[in-house]
Amino acid sequence: MLYVGYVMFAVVLLVAVIAPIYYGDSATAMTSTRNSGPTGAFPMGTDGLGRDMLARTLVATRVTVLAAISATLLAALAGISIGVGVWLAPRRVREASLRVIEFWVSYPAMLVAIVVAAILGRGILPAVLAIAVANTAGFARLTANLAAGIASRDYVVTARLMGVPVGRVAARHVVPNMAEPLLILIAQAFAGTLVELAGLSFIGLGAQSPAFDWGSLLNEGVKKIYTNPILVVAPATALIFASMAALFIGDGLAAAANPRSNTSRARMLRAPVPAPASAATPVHSDALLVVDDLSVRHNDSGKELVSHVSFTIDRGEVLGIVGESGSGKSVTASVVAKLLAEGLTASAGRLSLAGADLFDNLSRKDLARRVALVYQDPGTALNPALTLGSQLSDVLVKVLGQKRTEARRNLVERFSEVLLTDPEGRLRQYPHQLSGGMKQRAMIASAMSTNAQLLVADEPTTALDVTVQREVLSLIKRMNKEMGTSVLFISHDLGVVRALCDRVLVMKEGEIVERIDDMAHLSPESVKHPYTRQLLAATPVVHVPGAVTAGSEALR
Ligand SMILES: Nc1ncnc2c1ncn2[C@@H]1O[C@H](COP(=O)(O)OP(=O)(O)OP(=O)(O)O)[C@@H](O)[C@H]1O
Numbered sequence: 250m251l252y253v254g255y256v257m258f259a260v261v262l263l264v265a266v267i268a269p270i271y272y273g274d275s276a277t278a279m280t281s282t283r284n285s286g287p288t289g290a291f292p293m294g295t296d297g298l299g300r301d302m303l304a305r306t307l308v309a310t311r312v313t314v315l316a317a318i319s320a321t322l323l324a325a326l327a328g329i330s331i332g333v334g335v336w337l338a339p340r341r342v343r344e345a346s347l348r349v350i351e352f353w354v355s356y357p358a359m360l361v362a363i364v365v366a367a368i369l370g371r372g373i374l375p376a377v378l379a380i381a382v383a384n385t386a387g388f389a390r391l392t393a394n395l396a397a398g399i400a401s402r403d404y405v406v407t408a409r410l411m412g413v414p415v416g417r418v419a420a421r422h423v424v425p426n427m428a429e430p431l432l433i434l435i436a437q438a439f440a441g442t443l444v445e446l447a448g449l450s451f452i453g454l455g456a457q458s459p460a461f462d463w464g465s466l467l468n469e470g471v472k473k474i475y476t477n478p479i480l481v482v483a484p485a486t487a488l489i490f491a492s493m494a495a496l497f498i499g500d501g502l503a504a505a506a507n508p509r510s511n512t513s514r515a516r517m518l519r520a521p522v523p524a525p526a527s528a529a530t531p532v533h534s535d536a537l538l539v540v541d542d543l544s545v546r547h548n549d550s551g552k553e554l555v556s557h558v559s560f561t562i563d564r565g566e567v568l569g570i571v572g573e574s575g576s577g578k579s580v581t582a583s584v585v586a587k588l589l590a591e592g593l594t595a596s597a598g599r600l601s602l603a604g605a606d607l608f609d610n611l612s613r614k615d616l617a618r619r620v621a622l623v624y625q626d627p628g629t630a631l632n633p634a635l636t637l638g639s640q641l642s643d644v645l646v647k648v649l650g651q652k653r654t655e656a657r658r659n660l661v662e663r664f665s666e667v668l669l670t671d672p673e674g675r676l677r678q679y680p681h682q683l684s685g686g687m688k689q690r691a692m693i694a695s696a697m698s699t700n701a702q703l704l705v706a707d708e709p710t711t712a713l714d715v716t717v718q719r720e721v722l723s724l725i726k727r728m729n730k731e732m733g734t735s736v737l738f739i740s741h742d743l744g745v746v747r748a749l750c751d752r753v754l755v756m757k758e759g760e761i762v763e764r765i766d767d768m769a770h771l772s773p774e775s776v777k778h779p780y781t782r783q784l785l786a787a788t789p790v791v792h793v794p795g796a797v798t799a800g801s802e803a804l805r
Pocket residue numbers: 547554572573574575576577578579580581590591592593741
């Protein structure tokens with residue numbers, strides 16, 4: 250789409266450059282063939298003075314496109330300056346300015362343009378200024394919104410603390426980081442500006458005779474639309490063509506800025522014949538989770554991210570997966586939770602969870618009853634705009650069909666179980682009002698609230714400090730012991746895993762390189778793979794209250 254847009258826009262620019270040179274005379278020459286329909290000499294007819302409409306439309310391209318570019322750039326320049334300025338201004342000025350921008354945006358751009366053009370007077374220049382004023386608000390609002398996110402980033406705060414002048418902070422740190430969305434808006438605003446310019450000329454406020462643009466040509470044509478309709482075709486086509494070019498560029502830029510826009514859907518395929526590798530590691534079929542011969546491939550590159558992985562998790566069992574960064578742990582877990590990322594294809598001989606075939610279209614309710622998730626970073630797992638009560642009760646209400654009050658009561662109980670103080674008050678709090686450890690406890694409480702049979706915990710302690718890590722691990726252990734929840738626990742830290750898990754799989758480069766079943770006698774001598782030995786040698790022992798672990802006494 251982007252390239253189609255570029256080509257179309259190049260055609261428009263080419264016409265704008267050469268048409269006045271080649272067709273300038275025929276566009277203004279009056280002939281005796283007046284108000285003609287389409288003929289060989291005048292394919293788009295002639296106006297009341299016998300002037301060639303095709304030549305006039307081609308020649309008008311330069312004025313129209315120049316005016317649209319000027320109005321768009323003026324609006325962008327003014328809007329971006331105002332938007333950035335607002336965010337670098339003191340708080341009160343910022344608040345007042347944001348209200349003014351909101352007020353300004355609330356009026357339709359075309360209406361503002363008409364009012365301003367009526368004040369400034371008729372002609373192309375007043376029309377350009379009027380449209381620039383009308384569109385400035387849109388740029389200012391987008392820039393202010395984007396700057397709001399960027400202005401609080403550490404590099405901007407640091408630059409300001411170091412005394413970098415405000416203008417330089419804006420130019421070096423704020424504007425470059427919002428270039429992409431602004432470029433997209435500029436392309437889209439150009440299309441709007443073309444139409445607004447034509448609109449002003451159409452109602453007689455834009456180009457004045459003898460000057461002419463597409464809008465004034467349309468204006469002339471529409472007056473004779475019942476007697477000679479061909480007169481509107483050339484300027485209308487030109488207007489649509491140029492607007493579409495700008496929209497294609499805008500959409501193309503937006504798609505290019507989002508690397509996910511072109512990725513294919515995630516697919517889960519049943520492998521026709523189990524590979525021999527799975528036969529070497531048989532899975533017993535009455536387990537809670539059965540993953541047999543799972544491979545995951547990246548569709549575009551064809552790279553295999555996970556290769557022939559087989560394992561089971563029994564009811565009430567805690568299985569750990571350890572491995573270096575990028576070894577395929579999270580991708581494996583995403584298949585189990587039916588959350589495979591776009592652009593990936595998973596294939597397996599068998600994938601079943603609590604009696605359900607994961608290749609089938611499980612309803613959300615069935616899935617939520619079977620699997621719950623706790624992510625690595627509770628800060629990004631929770632929606633900052635919603636209170637804990639509203640977002641964590643949603644799954645209970647929408648998916649499990651509980652009443653809102655029942656869901657909130659359920660959450661309060663779970664919050665107490667994970668030792669969150671003032672559980673009722675927490676429901677009304679936003680995520681930013683909780684510490685990292687509290688947020689992770691709230692996530693575990695949420696996972697407990699659905700009574701899921703399998704908890705997938707993907708590095709749930711990595712973002713937490715050591716003391717909070719212990720608390721979170723002991724909560725997971727409690728959930729496992731008291732509720733019988735099976736756990737798939739992912740970590741790159743063998744110390745944490747050995748403290749919690751009944752069995753451990755070691756992954757490297759997408760494959761399971763070691764299976765550790767005897768956690769009680771885990772030592773560098775009891776393992777086979779050199780990578781596991783290295784991991785063990787580099788791992789301090791972690792004690793988890795409630796868990797009996799190798800190399801450590803049970804903790805109280
Ligand atoms: N959506 C995706 N598209 C393409 N490749 C991906 C995608 N997700 C993961 N990968 C690739 O798959 C491989 C395994 O990634 P995965 O996230 O499972 O690693 P991990 O073992 O969980 O690592 P970490 O401990 O750092 O989280 C990596 O090479 C990664 O680049």
